[in-house]
Amino acid sequence: MPVSDSPKTASTFTNDALGNDDATALAERIRSRDVSVTELIQAAIDRLHKAEPLVHSVVAERYEQMLKAAAKLDAEDSLADAPFFTGVPTFIKDNTDVAGMPTGQGSEAIPAGHPVKHTSPFAQQLLAQGFLCLGKSTMPEFGFNASTEPAHDAPSRNPWNLAYSTGASSGGSAALVASGAVPIAHANDGGGSIRIPAACCGLVGLKPSRGRVIDNDAAKSLPINIVSDGVVTRSVRDTANFIYQAERYYRNPKLPAVGKVEGAPEKRLRIGLVLDSINGHKTDEMTRNTVEATARKLEAQGHSIEPVATPVNSSFPDDFAMYWALLAFGMKLNGRKLAHPDFDKRRVDGLTQGLDRMFRRGFWKMPAVLWRLRRARFEYARAMTDFDAVLTPVLGHTTPRLGHLSPNVPFDTLFDRLTRYANFTPLANVTGTPAISVPMALTPENLPVSVQLMGKHGDERTLLQLAFALESEYSLW
Template sequence: MPASVSPQTASTFTNDALGHDDATALAERIRSRKVSVTELTRAAIDRCQKAEPLVHGIVAERYEQMLKVAAELDKEKNLADAPFFTGLPTFIKDNTDIEGMPTRQGSDAVPAGYPAQQTSGFARQMLAQGFLCLGKSTLPEFGFNASTEPAHDAPSRNPWNLDYSTGASSGGSAALVASGAVPVAHANDGGGSIRIPAACCGLVGLKPTRGRVIDNDAARLLPINILSDGVVTRSVRDTANFIYEAERYFHNPKLPAVGKVAGATDKRLRIGLVIDSINGHKTDDLTRQTVEATARRLEALGHTIEPVPIPVNSTFPDDFALYWALLAFGMKLNGHKLTHPGFDKRRVDNLTHGLDRKFRQGFWRMPAVLWRLRRARFDYASAMKGFDAVLTPVLGHTTPKIGHLSPTLPFETLFERLTRYANFTPLANVTGAPAISLPMAVTPDNLPVSVQLMGRHGDERTLLELAYELEADNPWPLLSSTR
């Protein structure tokens, strides 16, 4: 059967070797020899070639190399003891080094054609689970924007409705997973960049607790590490299995183990509810209705829901904005060291330029800002003592059309729009808490609407158990089921 592709959607789900299965089901089929790794790899390549002209989620591919790896895996006599996700195709985001492939950070300022000399720590942790990296996925410049629309290249488009954004910064990965091209893909999150694209594309996106997985190099250079790596998936069990396998490769002794999370718990929980952002922007009606409906579902399942104030200082939005600006300042100043000696700061986009100016204007506030942002972790932990989780929107409003968050806009316009849109996710980055995005509704424009659950430090288990429960109670729509 041909892939289902319409002028407005980009679904590549069909009756090939990948079928409609999630990553866990595919892994089981590989281990039982019901499908070969080569068959899966060829199916994924075929789907990528169908999806890419529509969604533009790929910046580099290595299909032939992975077909050779697949053929070698198929010669193995026994895959029963192989890593859990052995043979499954995936993509790594193009801000993460893969030996032999360029890393351009989504920016025209980073010269093309210079392969990385080694694979980054987190990528090794992910690929040790058996994934086959078919290539690199798109992101906005340095991951700073909340929509994957690099000024120098075509935008990544939402496979649910191609007129709309995929979110960011892991927008290419989300587009490829949602369209069915691959079952799981790498994402990372410095202000919402796992959860935002997951929310836009109807996927599960877990930002782990700070330190849960191996830090990438950039995280070690920050005065406050706001970065976490993970994946976007189409099912809760895929995310849960990824975390379990990642933890088998590396367990941070400072954190309680997540362990194997295979379903919901019988425990009834106390869950806080937040609907409007601390920055004063009111959440739009469709998003509000989705969060409230989710709260009612959780109550019907026996959990206690209680409205709570956001547990941070009122200066948090401005403080995070200046920290965000610091990152742009640092990139412009040290891009030749952080990316490549040929880095050309004149070629960064309007958002990076504008954030750099913003930092230069307010740099004198940075000592107090850093003190308050470091304090936020303890304020959050204190506020969570009486709660098992907190339910919030992922975003301030539903997914915007392509162009609404374009880096070609005047900086002041774009920055104001970003503060209205990406206003719930940064708290988990600054505090280091785990948070998960779950799709719970679809708009009249055929776009997913998602909610966020935030947890206590180190307690991904509770979030995954709640996610399993919501998924079983009312399975969310997938693009494969709408065609």
């Protein structure tokens, strides 16, 4: 993103220790002692002080603690054998526990300021790579919305254009990375919450296959585990290296190894093309044109592109909506057990309230809904037999202005807007398959437009290779 003094944008890139480097370059510079960890952490803190008043994406910080951790790393004789990302600054999303910090899940229903005692399993896997966590990033309540606009607090703003949404539910992380404050940040995805903010903020966002990384406790308790954890980054290689390092900490024996991915695919691939959502809403012109242009780029690289129907039953949008409502009902009913002993269900926002009412009206449908959703992964697998990947939009239309998806919008209007917007991402969550968001254009309003590549279960490798190929054709950074 070009550096700008305009109040319409929020770019902190400057000639400091962080420079324009991605996380991989910073990790290499730290190991070679080209830069000290303290210099990097201090540069990140300085950038955060500049970015935060504009993007509002930090919900809790521990800057002084990380400066002390950085000093200890700098005192080490050698970092040659240290974890790959040692000393690289990051943030962890506010629905994931880190010992000594509060977990608020973007909700006023959870009392503020109560630090947790334990670090969640996935956060351990992430931090084992050597990252220094500077704090927790903002999110909408319980991750239910597609825009980071908590009802009780200021919205997180898109660094490319501050009048617009940063996406969700990992919107705070995406804004921090896109603004240049940190090079990489934690995200997780239960219906698009890695890919949507990545798309809005011009980042790379990979939702891994179900089981690729360690599940957090909340994911294990779901009737269908739709949640995957990962990161948002400014480069494909950062995402690829994150997955490679995560596998070195924990490798699921039920999945093929991703391994180290460093470039474009060497063989010709067969790629399906989907332009419109199964729910009947037409994709807007800018998004559609971007996907079609991307298809032409892939075709020019030697791959075969073939239009295909969305590989899922026509009831899928309604079924996913009911599952989404079930999660809201469960949180409102069991918040004291799931979130905090003093959880106050009277303080949940309008979206959570509306989803809860939706579930109560249609709860009797759930046995059939769950049966069909569980079958979706088999239907998807059959449809993918002859394809290596499928190219789709990430979203039904370009990034909306702040307020369009506010939880204060009347529920029926908000729900309709959400189904027109976040209509391509949920399929990968239900089927457990990997999917990646890659930026490929800019709108006249200076907002990124991204495409989605979906793959076969366990085949993140092909998606990362295709993402490398697209990055070689177009890059915002």
